Amino acid sequence: MLKRALIYGKFRTNGIYGSFENGTRWSRLMSMYPPHYAEPIFKKDSQNMEKYELAKLSHVPIKAALNSSSDTIFNAELKQKMLAYIVKCGNSRLARELLTKTFEQIKRAQIERKHLVKQDNGHAICIDAEKLLIQAIENSRPLLQLSSIKRGGVKYQVPVPLTSKKSYFYAMKWILDAAKEKDRKISLSSKLAWEILDAAHGQGRVIKKKNDLHRLCENNRAYAHYRWS
Amino acid sequence: MALRVLGLNLIKNNINLLQNACRINATSTTQAPYCNQVTVHAAPAAVQKQKVSKAMKAYLERARENDEFMKTQDLDFQIGKRHLANMMGADPETFTQQDIDDAISYLFPSGLFDKRARPAMKSPDEVFPARKAAEFDETGRPFHSMFYTGKPNFFQLLHDIVEETNKLYDLEERMLRRGNKPDENQKIEMAGFQMLPKDQLEVKLVETIADIEYSNFVSSMERLIASPFSYKSKNFIERYLKPLIDQSKQLEVPKPKIDEQGRQYITTYECLRKTARADVTVRMPGTGKININGKDISYFDVEQCREQLLFPLQFSGLLGKVDVEANVAGGGSSGQSGAIRWGIAMSLRSFVDQEMIESMRLAGLLTRDYRRRERKKFGQEGARRKYTWKKR
Numbered sequence: 346m347l348k349r350a351l352i353y354g355k356f357r358t359n360g361i362y363g364s365f366e367n368g369t370r371w372s373r374l375m376s377m378y379p380p381h382y383a384e385p386i387f388k389k390d391s392q393n394m395e396k397y398e399l400a401k402l403s404h405v406p407i408k409a410a411l412n413s414s415s416d417t418i419f420n421a422e423l424k425q426k427m428l429a430y431i432v433k434c435g436n437s438r439l440a441r442e443l444l445t446k447t448f449e450q451i452k453r454a455q456i457e458r459k460h461l462v463k464q465d466n467g468h469a470i471c472i473d474a475e476k477l478l479i480q481a482i483e484n485s486r487p488l489l490q491l492s493s494i495k496r497g498g499v500k501y502q503v504p505v506p507l508t509s510k511k512s513y514f515y516a517m518k519w520i521l522d523a524a525k526e527k528d529r530k531i532s533l534s535s536k537l538a539w540e541i542l543d544a545a546h547g548q549g550r551v552i553k554k555k556n557d558l559h560r561l562c563e564n565n566r567a568y569a570h571y572r573w574s
Numbered sequence: 575m576a577l578r579v580l581g582l583n584l585i586k587n588n589i590n591l592l593q594n595a596c597r598i599n600a601t602s603t604t605q606a607p608y609c610n611q612v613t614v615h616a617a618p619a620a621v622q623k624q625k626v627s628k629a630m631k632a633y634l635e636r637a638r639e640n641d642e643f644m645k646t647q648d649l650d651f652q653i654g655k656r657h658l659a660n661m662m663g664a665d666p667e668t669f670t671q672q673d674i675d676d677a678i679s680y681l682f683p684s685g686l687f688d689k690r691a692r693p694a695m696k697s698p699d700e701v702f703p704a705r706k707a708a709e710f711d712e713t714g715r716p717f718h719s720m721f722y723t724g725k726p727n728f729f730q731l732l733h734d735i736v737e738e739t740n741k742l743y744d745l746e747e748r749m750l751r752r753g754n755k756p757d758e759n760q761k762i763e764m765a766g767f768q769m770l771p772k773d774q775l776e777v778k779l780v781e782t783i784a785d786i787e788y789s790n791f792v793s794s795m796e797r798l799i800a801s802p803f804s805y806k807s808k809n810f811i812e813r814y815l816k817p818l819i820d821q822s823k824q825l826e827v828p829k830p831k832i833d834e835q836g837r838q839y840i841t842t843y844e845c846l847r848k849t850a851r852a853d854v855t856v857r858m859p860g861t862g863k864i865n866i867n868g869k870d871i872s873y874f875d876v877e878q879c880r881e882q883l884l885f886p887l888q889f890s891g892l893l894g895k896v897d898v899e900a901n902v903a904g905g906g907s908s909g910q911s912g913a914i915r916w917g918i919a920m921s922l923r924s925f926v927d928q929e930m931i932e933s934m935r936l937a938g939l940l941t942r943d944y945r946r947r948e949r950k951k952f953g954q955e956g957a958r959r960k961y962t963w964k965k966r
Contacts, residue, residue: 376945376957377945378945385938386936386937387938389933392933392936392937400765403765403820403932404765404819406821407821408941409939410937412882412908413878415881416889416937438878
């Protein structure tokens with residue numbers, strides 16, 4: 346505790362100690378909000394909630410919206426998540442640049458494709474890069490995973506269903522990993538663009554990886570009961 | 575000689591001592607019911623002859639000492655107050671606590687940040703906390719049936735809550751049989767209230783309670799409030815609730831001024847974020863011009879920072895309808911854009927309705943981001959990260 350009290354942080358006071366509005370004192374004054382602050386709802390659409398919920402929030406102080414959050418149509422949730430996975434060493438500026446370039450290349454490729462095919466079929470081709478990214482992620486989401494469980498001294502590979510959060514994580518990780526396996530001459534953005542386009546159309550390495558995993562789970566389905574017995 | 579004995583329990587149970595109680599101290603009526611003060615004259619001969627337990631003797635001695643101490647303190651306070659009043663050229667008879675505080679801050683100006691560390695003069699009742707009353711009579715028997723729990727007031731409170739709850743359950747059953755439904759209009763609104771915090775409950779009970787005991791109190795209170803007929807015991811419940819401040823009406827919205835061209839404008843000074851400092855002016859009928867240190871929005875070369883500037887404007891639907899001028903210094907690009915964003919949002923309050931202000935508050939635009947870089951600690955790799963553990 347002493348070590349924590351030594352930490353110099355400031356939140357409305359200059360001392361090590363300070364107090365909340367309700368009079369309780371806290372000693373861990375640091376670079377963070379007091380625990381009773383609520384998360385901001387920066388999307389206007391999601392502010393339409395029940396009246397009593399709003400009444401509850403009207404008495405709660407709200408955290409400031411983050412620098413990366415903004416109420417625009419360009420800030421889809423999955424895109425933000427993908428952006429966060431691309432970031433290395435906190436260089437979010439570079440990550441943003443890379444993703445913008447990726448989107449540009451996807452769009453160029455799709456427009457090219459649109460012009461190649463005949464006029465009547467051209468409508469079917471999607472040029473919205475953001476939609477394609479979401480499609481790619483949805484296509485490469487795994488449903489099951491193998492986890493090794495020890496029963497009677499023998500380790501079994503047991504298929505286990507994934508939560509939606511985890512499956513999204515794997516989808517994005519696989520896409521990014523596939524993009525990172527490249528020649529040094531090719532930039533990440535172009536490789537990522539191709540991976541996204543492939544996955545969005547249900548082909549490519551990521552989809553193959555997902556299918557392989559599903560097949561493995563299928564083969565090991567005899568051990569599925571070890572999950573609970 | 576007056577003897578200060580504390581305790582409501584005394585009045586109820588110990589008639590021997592209280593035969594001689596002459597008056598209840600005037601201050602006692604304002605205090606919590608658990609720590610009332612009773613002034614008792616010295617025990618008469620009849621009581622003195624009775625066998626008094628050693629514990630009671632020690633207690634009476636302590637109570638007498640405390641009483642004397644408080645008396646001298648009070649006398650000192652009164653004299654000090656008179657001196658202060660004379661120094662300030664005011665009437666000592668009508669010198670209030672507010673006047674004392676003002677006089678002290680005038681005579682002893684203090685640069686100390688923490689208000690509790692500054693010089694102060696308060697009445698001894700405030701400075702010295704209330705002591706617990708005698709919990710046993712002169713033969714050593716406790717008054718309270720829950721004396722041996724160690725926290726009689728707290729457990730009595732829990733007992734009372736359960737009693738109220740049971741009463742409400744009975745009522746509910748009777749009403750159900752009669753076919754009556756609870757009145758929805760009278761339902762207790764918990765939105766603006768909070769359960770009494772632990773430290774305040776402790777003061778109220780004159781007992782220290784553990785965290786788990788406090789959570790027991792909270793859960794049993796919640797059960798009481800959840801009952802459909804809880805409004806029937808509203809008086810009881812309200813004693814243990816604390817009203818919350820309405821956040822949306824806390825800050826006053828300034829009225830816009832008029833400039834030479836007849837446009838409304840608002841200037842917000844001291845917009846802070848990280849180490850950036852800015853002042854922002856928003857002019858009402860405008861064309862969406864943005865001027866930052868003499869440049870337009872291209873002052874920021876990062877896309878995210880530009881987006882941040884437009885966030886409050888776009889959120890309130892005033893993008894392209896107002897002009898923004900900002901002077902910003904210090905910090906990096908994200909800090910500067912954050913400072914300007916806060917300034918714009920704060921200024922825009924004058925040009926939108928109350929509903930939009932609340933909406934902006936919920937979006938986190940009106941909160942000042944006070945977070946700062948956390949320092950690196952010695953023996954650690956960074957602010958939080960520790961060095962890799964190596965056995966040797």
